[in-house]
Amino acid sequence: MSLDLDTIRKIVTDPTLNPSQKARFLSLEAENALPYPETDPEAAQALAEGVLCDLVEGHAPYKPRYVLPDFSVLLANGSDYLELEPPKTLDEAINCLMIAWHHTPSVTAMPVFIGHLDRLLLPFCEGVTHDDLVNKIRLLWRYIDRVLPDAFLHTNIGPEDNRVARAILQVDAELKQIAPNLTLLYDPESTGETLLRMATDNIAACSKPHIANHPLHAAAFDARGYGIVSCYNALPAAGGAGTLVRLNLHEVARRSEGVEDFLQRALPHYMELQFRLIEARMGWLFERSGFFENFIVEEGWIDRDRFTAMFGIYGMAEAVNMLRGKNGLPGQYGFDAEANALGYRISEQMAAKVEATPVKHAWRGRALLHSQAGISSDLEATPGVRIPYGSEPDPVTHVKALAPHHRFYPSGISEILTLDETVKANPQALFTLAKGALASGFREFTANVAGNDLVRVTGYMIRLSDVEKYRNKEGSRINTTGLGAEAAELTGILERKPRVIGHEYAQGYGQ
Amino acid sequence: MNMPRATVSKILPFSCVDGPGNRLVLFLQGCNFACVTCHNPHTMALCTHCGDCVPACPTGALTLRDGRVVFDPATCTDCDDCLRACPINANPMVREMSLQEVLAVLRENLAFLDGLTVSGGEATTQLKFLVALFSAIRSAPDLAHLSCLVDSNGHLGPNGWARLLPGADGVMLDIKALDPETHRRLTGQDNARVLASARLLQAAGKLEEIRYLVIPGVTDTEPEIAALGAFLDELGAAPRLRLNAFQAHGVRPPAAGWPTATRAEIDSVASRLSQLGVTHIETPTVYL
Numbered sequence: 008m009s010l011d012l013d014t015i016r017k018i019v020t021d022p023t024l025n026p027s028q029k030a031r032f033l034s035l036e037a038e039n040a041l042p043y044p045e046t047d048p049e050a051a052q053a054l055a056e057g058v059l060c061d062l063v064e065g066h067a068p069y070k071p072r073y074v075l076p077d078f079s080v081l082l083a084n085g086s087d088y089l090e091l092e093p094p095k096t097l098d099e100a101i102n103c104l105m106i107a108w109h110h111t112p113s114v115t116a117m118p119v120f121i122g123h124l125d126r127l128l129l130p131f132c133e134g135v136t137h138d139d140l141v142n143k144i145r146l147l148w149r150y151i152d153r154v155l156p157d158a159f160l161h162t163n164i165g166p167e168d169n170r171v172a173r174a175i176l177q178v179d180a181e182l183k184q185i186a187p188n189l190t191l192l193y194d195p196e197s198t199g200e201t202l203l204r205m206a207t208d209n210i211a212a213c214s215k216p217h218i219a220n221h222p223l224h225a226a227a228f229d230a231r232g233y234g235i236v237s238c239y240n241a242l243p244a245a246g247g248a249g250t251l252v253r254l255n256l257h258e259v260a261r262r263s264e265g266v267e268d269f270l271q272r273a274l275p276h277y278m279e280l281q282f283r284l285i286e287a288r289m290g291w292l293f294e295r296s297g298f299f300e301n302f303i304v305e306e307g308w309i310d311r312d313r314f315t316a317m318f319g320i321y322g323m324a325e326a327v328n329m330l331r332g333k334n335g336l337p338g339q340y341g342f343d344a345e346a347n348a349l350g351y352r353i354s355e356q357m358a359a360k361v362e363a364t365p366v367k368h369a370w371r372g373r374a375l376l377h378s379q380a381g382i383s384s385d386l387e388a389t390p391g392v393r394i395p396y397g398s399e400p401d402p403v404t405h406v407k408a409l410a411p412h413h414r415f416y417p418s419g420i421s422e423i424l425t426l427d428e429t430v431k432a433n434p435q436a437l438f439t440l441a442k443g444a445l446a447s448g449f450r451e452f453t454a455n456v457a458g459n460d461l462v463r464v465t466g467y468m469i470r471l472s473d474v475e476k477y478r479n480k481e482g483s484r485i486n487t488t489g490l491g492a493e494a495a496e497l498t499g500i501l502e503r504k505p506r507v508i509g510h511e512y513a514q515g516y517g518q
Numbered sequence: 519m520n521m522p523r524a525t526v527s528k529i530l531p532f533s534c535v536d537g538p539g540n541r542l543v544l545f546l547q548g549c550n551f552a553c554v555t556c557h558n559p560h561t562m563a564l565c566t567h568c569g570d571c572v573p574a575c576p577t578g579a580l581t582l583r584d585g586r587v588v589f590d591p592a593t594c595t596d597c598d599d600c601l602r603a604c605p606i607n608a609n610p611m612v613r614e615m616s617l618q619e620v621l622a623v624l625r626e627n628l629a630f631l632d633g634l635t636v637s638g639g640e641a642t643t644q645l646k647f648l649v650a651l652f653s654a655i656r657s658a659p660d661l662a663h664l665s666c667l668v669d670s671n672g673h674l675g676p677n678g679w680a681r682l683l684p685g686a687d688g689v690m691l692d693i694k695a696l697d698p699e700t701h702r703r704l705t706g707q708d709n710a711r712v713l714a715s716a717r718l719l720q721a722a723g724k725l726e727e728i729r730y731l732v733i734p735g736v737t738d739t740e741p742e743i744a745a746l747g748a749f750l751d752e753l754g755a756a757p758r759l760r761l762n763a764f765q766a767h768g769v770r771p772p773a774a775g776w777p778t779a780t781r782a783e784i785d786s787v788a789s790r791l792s793q794l795g796v797t798h799i800e801t802p803t804v805y806l
């Protein structure tokens with residue numbers, strides 16, 4: 008637990024990192040030279056063995072993992088601390104936001120949430136022409152991608168159809184940048200098919216935006232609302248998440264004798280340890296870090312009581328297949344109805360326990376269950392409850408197999424459907440698929456269209472051309488490319504099988 | 519009542535290349551052509567239950583019971599290894615389905631669908647079933663909004679079309695070649711009935727599109743392209759023409775040795791056709 012000078016030297020001299028990237032890695036080394044928040048030996052061992060994973064949040068959580076400021080407070084009141092008057096024009100509002108983002112902490116040292124941009128900007132748009140609006144957003148997008156180049160950075164639009172949301176979709180499809188990541192909140196009542204169609208046409212062009220099922224999310228939160236950030240985490244607005252600890256279900260399955268032993272003994276046991284680790288990290292953040300003395304709390308951008316703890320899980324596919332194997336049962340997760348049903352049962356049991364277990368400092372005194380999208384070093388554990396890469400069924404079967412999980416994961420569950428680029432010639436198909444998925448209970452709809460340079464990795468976007476450059480050691484301006492390149496090499500992520508292809512070209516059907 | 523049943527080789531609940539929007543594709547077994555360029559030869563022959571494919575299945579979805587191959591769809595992962603193992607190009611996954619079963623599959627996937635496309639094999643070889651299916655869809659309030667398209671090689675005669683068309687929204691017709699001799703060489707059949715079908719469908723307003731497979735040196739010759747242009751001109755208000763690029767991968771000999779059509783070759787065919795006045799030409803999104 009002391010500083011490793013070799014590592015420090017490597018960071019400082021790494022030709023593929025720019026100075027601010029180096030500064031960030033150095034700060035992580037320093038933080039992690041401190042002892043880990045105190046927890047009991049069993050939880051510590053589960054963490055060391057990789058049954059639990061804290062997603063390298065660091066040893067001394069001095070900021071919440073995800074912060075979702077309510078920027079409307081700033082736009083209404085200005086800021087004493089930042090010496091900002093309340094903005095009156097669109098330019099002033101955008102300028103205030105750009106300043107505010109710089110002061111929004113998160114786990115990546117860049118904001119993960121920059122607000123419900125259409126809602127924030129709409130009041131300032133009176134008298135602004137469409138062309139002016141588009142030009143301003145184009146410049147704002149350029150600023151975000153160049154100054155805050157992090158694919159975890161997220162903005163939300165919708166659910167109401169409005170001219171800012173449309174202008175944002177127009178610019179986003181035109182620029183095809185990694186940042187900002189974009190979610191359309193979709194409500195069949197208020198969004199309307201035109202805006203949804205614009206969004207699905209954008210997906211065909213650049214695999215963005217991601218579409219969230221607004222009525223389902225709204226019901227899981229309260230009047231102050233929610234935001235979608237990072238890898239499709241749904242979190243309380245004006246708050247966020249203090250920590251995200253995740254449980255590797257494959258490792259839990261390895262440590263059980265079969266289905267019943269898993270459900271009765273192993274799963275409750277490791278969930279218990281996960282709660283202890285969550286408590287330890289939340290305790291450090293809330294009681295010792297001093298974070299909540301920050302001006303963004305005092306000025307009301309965020310509320311100390313609105314931070315949840317995310318109870319993440321992953322490796323469901325491998326867990327189900329292993330448990331069924333141990334019981335001598337055939338059938339693959341994602342394809343076999345009984346195997347899928349075991350998965351739903353596991354999700355349901357975890358949801359019940361998370362709803363019943365108090366967590367100190369957390370919003371409403373509870374953690375929120377989350378199907379975690381995975382990180383680059385995951386081996387033998389598929390993100391969340393997804394079907395393993397390269398073996399997914401057709402997109403409709405895929406959606407139907409996973410939809411029953413969705414109601415158990417209020418803080419988010421991400422699937423990525425991979426579509427062959429033939430869908431570009433028939434965007435109506437993508438539209439109908441998205442609508443069908445949302446109507447079937449999907450909390451979020453996300454698709455990668457093959458042939459796009461911009462691709463979602465586990466939950467964030469990368470450019471394939473950047474990965475290529477990074478592999479060739481040219482370095483990348485974008486912080487997440489390193490993660491993407493690692494993920495591509497370790498987990499075969501780019502092998503996600505495109506599912507749709509002209510039959511005239513196929514070797515056999517459906518290939 | 520003697521309800522027709524379908525012999526189904528595959529059902530895909532997602533396809534964006536078989537008509538507008540997302541379509542459920544019902545592949546029916548059996549074909550009356552024997553195209554040398556067929557990429558789905560396993561839809562042609564009928565299974566003899568020899569059992570050769572059983573050990574090729576990695577998931578145990580195929581078993582031999584009382585001299586018959588039994589297929590368990592629940593365990594199948596769609597790897598198609600069994601198709602590659604079959605020595606006669608049959609398919610052990612074919613199943614007999616009743617009209618009610620097919621309607622049930624449509625209903626299960628309804629939230630995701632713009633329509634249904636029947637394909638093959640040659641779908642119209644199971645005409646009786648198609649007529650019953652389309653009329654059932656038309657008269658079911660929850661299904662009536664689905665569009666019904668037929669993928670066809672055009673061998674069906676006028677009486678057959680007269681029965682099928684009232685329920686069908688449109689037909690996507692393959693024209694393999696304009697020269698009768700070339701057509702016979704490619705398909706084993708004459709093309710007179712195909713061209714007659716094109717005229718009939720056009721007159722009925724049901725010709726959704728014509729599909730033309732570009733095989734370098736075979737169907738992209740000057741006389742072929744000129745004949746295609748002239749034929750489309752004769753049809754008047756010509757429907758969409760979709761050019762498909764031949765690719766040898768997965769095709770049986772002798773066509774397996776033929777060169778794949780490149781983007782440049784397709785573009786050249788498209789530009790020659792537009793010079794001949796053909797207006798609505800679609801080229802592939804993907805080249806393999």
Ligand code: SF4
Pocket residue numbers: 564565566567568569570571572587603604605606607608609610
């Ligand atoms: S599908 Fe082919 S290999 Fe399999 S049993 Fe039938 S004829 Fe034999």
Ligand code: SF4
Pocket residue numbers: 574575576577578579580593594595596597598599600601611
């Ligand atoms: S496609 Fe054929 S070989 Fe593959 S799992 Fe299904 S039945 Fe078995």
